[in-house]
Amino acid sequence: MLYLRKSEERGYAEFGGWLKSHHSFSFSDYYDPKFMGFRDLRVINQDWIAKASGFPMHPHRDMEIITYVLQGRVEHKDSLGNVGQITAGEIQTMHAGTGIRHGEYNPSPDEDLRLFQIWIQPDTVGVQPGYTQQSFTKEQKLNQLKLLVSKDGRDGSQKIHQDADMYASVLEPGKTLEFKMRPGRGAWVQLAEGELDVNGKTLQSGDGLAVQEEDLLKIRANKETEFLLFDLK
Known part of the structure; x- marks a missing residue:
């Protein structure tokens, strides 16, 4: 069985000119009971973030969160003390576990940021929060x-x-x-x-x-x- 989820059918949100986000599954104010996720894959957001803009510190809990950068670079900061930049071709993986706060920001003054943000439901809740990043070449x-x-x-x-x-x-x-x-x-x-x-x-x-x-x-x-x-x- 194959089901094609067309790009234009996804949810869409735009905030203040700095964020444009397409949602493959229900997320935030976008709700469609037919698209609540697929198996343990809960979120795929394709985000465009303007220059010198981003998400302020905010909390997550009991979710595996993966950021896959397509263009530009994202600056990460979290409540565990991790600070770093992830460039195109790199991914970051965050285990929200018992609770973590993080912010993601486009530090570039002249290049937009494009990325996938992915959430996967964990098989174990209440784990110790953690963060890693890794580079994969083309x-x-x-x-x-x-x-x-x-x-x-x-x-x-x-x-x-x-x-x-x-x-x-x-x-x-x-x-x-x-x-x-x-x-x-x-x-x-x-x-x-x-x-x-x-x-x-x-x-x-x-x-x-x-x-x-x-x-x-x-x-x-x-x-x-x-x-x-x-x-x-």
Whole structure:
């Protein structure tokens, strides 16, 4: 079963000219009971943040939060004392656990920031809060699926408190990939930019694809495409 979630069907919010955000699933003031998440994937927000703007310090609890930077850099500060900048190609993973406060800011005076913010529901609540960041080059993702996040941290990926794998790829025009689905699991494919064919469905920039009861994903790029793939129990 394949369900195509078109980019223009997503929720949308704009705040004060500094933030534009597309919501694949219900979030904040956007509510759609048909799109409350997919398996343990609760939030995929595709955000545009203007120069010298960002989110002030705010709290989270019992959620695995992943930021994947597409363009620019984000400055992170949290209540654990972590301070740093994450640039395009890097990800940050935050275990909200018993509670954490953080702020995210675009420190650049001349470049906009584009990113995915992803929330995954943890399999254990009340864990100790934590934060990590890691760089993945375009070469590591080029024409292959690079594992960025997993429960066991295999292949150099970042650990999270859930049996969920997150891959990233930059696929050149005409290149193909195959992804074998494990029995009983689902997948979500999220495009950043480009155009893909996945098992006969065509996805364009911002589109998402929910996958269930499929044995194999056959993925082909019609133009250079950056995308994420989530393998979910």
